[in-house]
Amino acid sequence: MAENGTVVTEFILMGLQLWAELQTGLFFVFLVLYLITIGGNLGMIALIQSDRCLQTSMYFxxxxxxxxDxxxxxxxVPQLLETLGTDQMVITFEHCTIQFFVTLCASTECVLSVVMAYDLYGAVSNPLLYATAMTPQTRLGLVARAYGGAMVNSVIRTGCTFSISFCKSNHMDFFFNDLPPLLKLACSETxxxxxxxxxxxxxVITTSVSVIFISYLFIIQAILKIRSAGGKAKTFSTCASHITAVALFFGTLIFIYLKGNMGKSLGEGKTVSVFYTVVIPMLNPMIYSLRNKEVKEALKRVLNRMKVSQVE
Structure with a gap:
């Protein structure tokens, strides 16, 4: 613990202290969740890349x-597992660069969710024009802008962290070095x-949510004009998976950053942070596979091909 103005150069993560009695059990729980997350998301990428019917802009x-994810x-999660497995809870100030990558992922996912909503609107409302407008170059340009905009946001956020002086306690009531708990330890004006x-x-959040909401108003209007009941059901199933994933992701971000007390309710923040950094990445492949008819059909085709190859 830093006293008498001593500059803090390392932090002790105390976020798992209350769960000390469950440490071994939590280690295996988070390990299993991590393995499911990696396997499920890698499987989702492989499925999209291997099935010709999923070679569309939306699945790109x-x-x-x-x-x-x-x-x-x-x-x-590896940092979390190290803490649970070895009781090694000390991290250096330089390790706070982890925020850069967390923010980069979150910001990119926000923008890509907007792009996907707009893409769905174009595909449903005017499929002929959409097919000619959404070229491979356009797709790459949209993805590059998503990563580029997220990069700017990440640099600014990380810059704010490295410009703060820390000379109070070095005990951080969190399970990874996120910015809200770091701000509570600052001795400079924050x-x-x-x-x-x-x-x-x-x-980022309000603009993304607003554009997604408006896009889906037009999408629903376009779906209602589809005469085929099968066409309506297929389009709704595609939209339902995206809406579910968006609601989970943005719901947690809104709770953390738009609640009005960022950095003051760390007890609730720890639970929500576990949810959006550990649970949601594990759930997303299930959401997109179980609630999306095209993905389920593609998965069946892949499994059938595997059965045929084994017989041969």
Whole structure:
């Protein structure tokens, strides 16, 4: 613990202290969740790449979400497992660069969710024009902009962290070095930085949610005009998986950043952070496979091909 103005250069993660009696059990729980996450998301990427019927713009954008989910888990969970398995809870200040990659993944997923909603709107409302407008170059350009915009947000957020002085306690009440708990340990003025962080989070989240909401209003209007009951059901199943994933992801972000007390309710924040960094990346492949008719059909085709190859 830092005293008498001593500059803090390392932090002790105390977020799992209350779960000390369950440490061994939690280690295996998080390990299993991590393995399921990696396997499920890699499987989703492989399925999209191997099935010709999924070689569309929507699934091109969708294939980036499993990649981001793998990155989420690989940034957070190994550190969590190390803490649970070895009681090694000390991290250096330089290790706070982990925030850069967490923010990069979250921001990219926000923008890609918007792109997917707009893509769905174009595919449903005007499929002929959409087919000619959404070229491979356009897809790559949209994805590049998503990563580029997320990169800017990540640089600003990480810059705010490295410009803070820490000379209070080095005991961080969290299970990874996120910015809200770091702000509670600062001895320098943090309000200007908090305003910048909050403003960026507000702009990214509210803009994304607004565009997605408006896109789906037009999508629903276009679906209702489809005469075929089968066509309606297929389109609704595609939209349902995206809406479910978006609701889970943005719901947790809104709770953390737009609740109005960022960094003050760390008890609730720990639970929500576990949910969006560990649980949601594991659930997303299930959501897109179980609630999406095209993905389920593609999975059946792949399994059938595997059975045929084994017989031969």
């Amino acid at each position: 954008f969708l294939s980036h979400l499993p990649f981001l 793998i990155c989420y888990s690989s940034i957070i 309000r200007p930085r908090e305003r910048v962080i909050y403003l960026l989070a507000f702009l």
